[in-house]
Amino acid sequence: KQVVLLPGDGIGKEVMESAKLVLNTVATEYGHRFAFHEHAIGGDAIDRYGNPLPDDTLKACHQAEAVLLGSVGGKKWDNLPANKRPEKGLLGIRKQLGLFANLRPIKSFPALEHVSPLKQEVISGSDILIIRELTGGLYFGQPSELRENGQAAVDTLYYQRYEIERIVDKAFQSARKRRKHLTSVDKANVLESSRLWREVVEEKRQQYPDVTVDHLLVDAAAMKLVTSPDQFDVMVTENLFGDILSDEASVLTGSLGMLPSASVRSDGVGLYEPVHGSAPDIAGRGMANPIGMILSAAMMLRHSFNMEEEAAEIESAVNDTLNEGYHTADLNREGGKLVGTAEMTEAVIENIT
Amino acid sequence: KQVVLLPGDGIGKEVMESAKLVLNTVATEYGHRFAFHEHAIGGDAIDRYGNPLPDDTLKACHQAEAVLLGSVGGKKWDNLPANKRPEKGLLGIRKQLGLFANLRPIKSFPALEHVSPLKQEVISGSDILIIRELTGGLYFGQPSELRENGQAAVDTLYYQRYEIERIVDKAFQSARKRRKHLTSVDKANVLESSRLWREVVEEKRQQYPDVTVDHLLVDAAAMKLVTSPDQFDVMVTENLFGDILSDEASVLTGSLGMLPSASVRSDGVGLYEPVHGSAPDIAGRGMANPIGMILSAAMMLRHSFNMEEEAAEIESAVNDTLNEGYHTADLNREGGKLVGTAEMTEAVIENIT
Numbered sequence: 001k002q003v004v005l006l007p008g009d010g011i012g013k014e015v016m017e018s019a020k021l022v023l024n025t026v027a028t029e030y031g032h033r034f035a036f037h038e039h040a041i042g043g044d045a046i047d048r049y050g051n052p053l054p055d056d057t058l059k060a061c062h063q064a065e066a067v068l069l070g071s072v073g074g075k076k077w078d079n080l081p082a083n084k085r086p087e088k089g090l091l092g093i094r095k096q097l098g099l100f101a102n103l104r105p106i107k108s109f110p111a112l113e114h115v116s117p118l119k120q121e122v123i124s125g126s127d128i129l130i131i132r133e134l135t136g137g138l139y140f141g142q143p144s145e146l147r148e149n150g151q152a153a154v155d156t157l158y159y160q161r162y163e164i165e166r167i168v169d170k171a172f173q174s175a176r177k178r179r180k181h182l183t184s185v186d187k188a189n190v191l192e193s194s195r196l197w198r199e200v201v202e203e204k205r206q207q208y209p210d211v212t213v214d215h216l217l218v219d220a221a222a223m224k225l226v227t228s229p230d231q232f233d234v235m236v237t238e239n240l241f242g243d244i245l246s247d248e249a250s251v252l253t254g255s256l257g258m259l260p261s262a263s264v265r266s267d268g269v270g271l272y273e274p275v276h277g278s279a280p281d282i283a284g285r286g287m288a289n290p291i292g293m294i295l296s297a298a299m300m301l302r303h304s305f306n307m308e309e310e311a312a313e314i315e316s317a318v319n320d321t322l323n324e325g326y327h328t329a330d331l332n333r334e335g336g337k338l339v340g341t342a343e344m345t346e347a348v349i350e351n352i353t
Numbered sequence: 354k355q356v357v358l359l360p361g362d363g364i365g366k367e368v369m370e371s372a373k374l375v376l377n378t379v380a381t382e383y384g385h386r387f388a389f390h391e392h393a394i395g396g397d398a399i400d401r402y403g404n405p406l407p408d409d410t411l412k413a414c415h416q417a418e419a420v421l422l423g424s425v426g427g428k429k430w431d432n433l434p435a436n437k438r439p440e441k442g443l444l445g446i447r448k449q450l451g452l453f454a455n456l457r458p459i460k461s462f463p464a465l466e467h468v469s470p471l472k473q474e475v476i477s478g479s480d481i482l483i484i485r486e487l488t489g490g491l492y493f494g495q496p497s498e499l500r501e502n503g504q505a506a507v508d509t510l511y512y513q514r515y516e517i518e519r520i521v522d523k524a525f526q527s528a529r530k531r532r533k534h535l536t537s538v539d540k541a542n543v544l545e546s547s548r549l550w551r552e553v554v555e556e557k558r559q560q561y562p563d564v565t566v567d568h569l570l571v572d573a574a575a576m577k578l579v580t581s582p583d584q585f586d587v588m589v590t591e592n593l594f595g596d597i598l599s600d601e602a603s604v605l606t607g608s609l610g611m612l613p614s615a616s617v618r619s620d621g622v623g624l625y626e627p628v629h630g631s632a633p634d635i636a637g638r639g640m641a642n643p644i645g646m647i648l649s650a651a652m653m654l655r656h657s658f659n660m661e662e663e664a665a666e667i668e669s670a671v672n673d674t675l676n677e678g679y680h681t682a683d684l685n686r687e688g689g690k691l692v693g694t695a696e697m698t699e700a701v702i703e704n705i706t
């Protein structure tokens with residue numbers, strides 16, 4: 001299996017090492033072979049090649065079956081012009097590989113419920129999958145430019161019906177494998193694109209009569225995520241709403257460093273990355289939480305390589321490790337075992353073998 | 354003082370009665386005279402005149418010094434075409450009166466901290482003012498239409514520099530009257546309009562050297578509201594981001610029914626309404642929480658009529674009433690005094706006189 005590794009910036013490099021070790025363990029245990037090809041992206045690529053997404057990296061990604069990404073960005077590159085920023089590399093890769101579906105699972109780990117900012121009775125039992133459209137909407141719509149000599153600016157929220165159809169299909173299929181409840185989020189009382197979105201969901205639901213569907217306005221969704229996160233199963237929404245809501249949801253459990261994500265297209269090719277950022281403040285100190293990256297590697301095994309058993313093995317090893325009390329510095333656990341990136345990775349590996 | 358009352362739909366009618374009673378009490382105590390002019394809006398106006406914002410209503414609002422609004426909307430009108438829906442009335446009035454600044458104070462009441470979905474140590478001491486731009490952006494940008502025979506849809510995020518300047522000025526001025534900390538929220542790593550927004554904030558800050566400013570991306574803001582709401586003072590952002598973030602923020606304290614809002618322009622004319630919706634499920638049963646509406650009336654006294662003392666009097670009466678244990682059914686308080694709309698209003702009035 002050909003896997004491109006893009007460690008990127010900050011703690012990205014450190015947690016990528018953890019993912020490699022875990023994947024090598026799985027390879028040995030299950031008799032697979034992963035070929036890793038490492039390339040530059042983001043600020044690191046700007047520093048080395050003057051481009052956040054070098055051609056060489058893009059070419060390697062095009063040839064890969066899956067891409068693992070650490071994290072990109074950092075203060076150092078914040079003042080570069082828009083098209084030279086680290087984020088541009090990320091947006092470029094999503095668009096160019098056609099990774100239209102961003103999957104963001106948010107699950108409260110029983111061992112970690114106490115670290116949530118929410119009361120235990122509010123967060124307990126929450127298990128949400130947010131599916132965000134990733135290659136359309138305001139992120140890519142044209143025109144996006146200054147107007148009238150810099151006295152005005154415009155961005156464009158544009159969706160084609162087929163773009164909505166494919167992400168809505170993905171969402172229905174995901175709901176089928178879970179608790180069969182889909183919540184579609186839009187702003188249909190204001191936006192034309194949201195009304196088209198809602199229309200497509202209404203059409204598609206005929207094909208999935210076993211799935212319960214409801215529509216929620218984005219402002220109401222932002223409220224309900226906080227007041228009753230346990231009421232959601234699968235949530236599907238457009239790019240920018242998904243950006244906001246999935247980040248909001250990611251702090252509900254209090255353990256952002258644990259969360260993985262996948263950006264996939266229909267043929268199984270995908271890019272997998274932890275939800276956390278590059279955390280420049282703790283980079284290079286060996287204290288980053290590698291679990292988000294390790295669980296992203298598990299998502300890769302499941303979605304790109306159809307290795308359900310191997311993915312589940314990693315996930316249960318992570319669970320066991322948490323239950324043993326191991327935690328990194330981002331998680332405050334009285335009486336737990338505080339460890340660094342390497343020891344945490346080692347503990348997970350022990351639970352795999 | 355000429356005040357237009359727009360009770361609107363659902364519980365809007367009931368809570369408007371409370372506001373009238375409280376304002377009449379203030380009038381007697383302080384020797385003012387408020388002339389109330391009641392008009393139709395939203396679903397109620399659709400039913401009676403076939404138009405969510407009848408000309409007559411709009412004309413009255415244009416002549417008023419302030420408008421008090423109950424709430425609009427309800428399932429009954431959800432399937433009407435976009436331009437006939439109750440919300441259209443609300444958007445029309447904001448735009449036509451030029452009410453560009455939406456003020457949303459969110460404050461945790463000590464007597465009610467336990468009803469928050471957040472842990473007490475997270476929410477305690479939070480006191481945020483979200484200032485949302487209300488007459489620009491995706492809500493009003495053109496084109497907003499179906500394309501390619503209904504196979505695509507487009508909406509437009511458009512801002513002129515002066516629209517950003519006036520809301521940013523309002524935000525700096527508000528910050529000055531509070532804890533002098535302004536957080537500007539945008540998505541400058543993706544949107545051209547956000548880059549213009551950030552540029553304007555950077556220019557304006559020269560005029561307000563006493564105010565500390567930081568910029569936050571909207572996704573990060575959605576996270577931080579949940580993890581550390583007490584870190585914010587004044588937050589300013591564009592229309593849609595403000596819609597989402599202010600609603601997210603409004604559930605943090607757990608007492609949505611208590612929250613007021615103001616939509617104002619530079620000359621003091623404003624529209625005041627509670628944050629809660631029309632709550633059709635409890636409408637007509639005399640159990641709605643009138644505090645959001647009553648505190649909106651207080652905001653009207655302060656912002657439109659410069660009656661600071663009278664406004665503060667209402668606010669402290671509300672505080673006293675809560676401290677006495679009074680609460681409506683939306684707030685779960687063990688050992689408190691559960692009352693309906695009328696009794697709650699009566700209790701507040703007692704504390705004014």
Ligand SMILES: CC(C)[C@H](C(=O)O)[C@@H](O)C(=O)O
Nearest residue numbers: 087088090091243542543572
């Ligand atoms: C870096 C940024 C452009 C990106 C986005 O908004 O999509 C990030 O916030 C994310 O969610 O992956």
Ligand SMILES: CC(C)[C@H](C(=O)O)[C@@H](O)C(=O)O
Nearest residue numbers: 189190219440441443444596
């Ligand atoms: C009813 C709707 C159009 C409105 C908005 O989105 O502005 C509402 O959500 C609000 O925030 O007042």
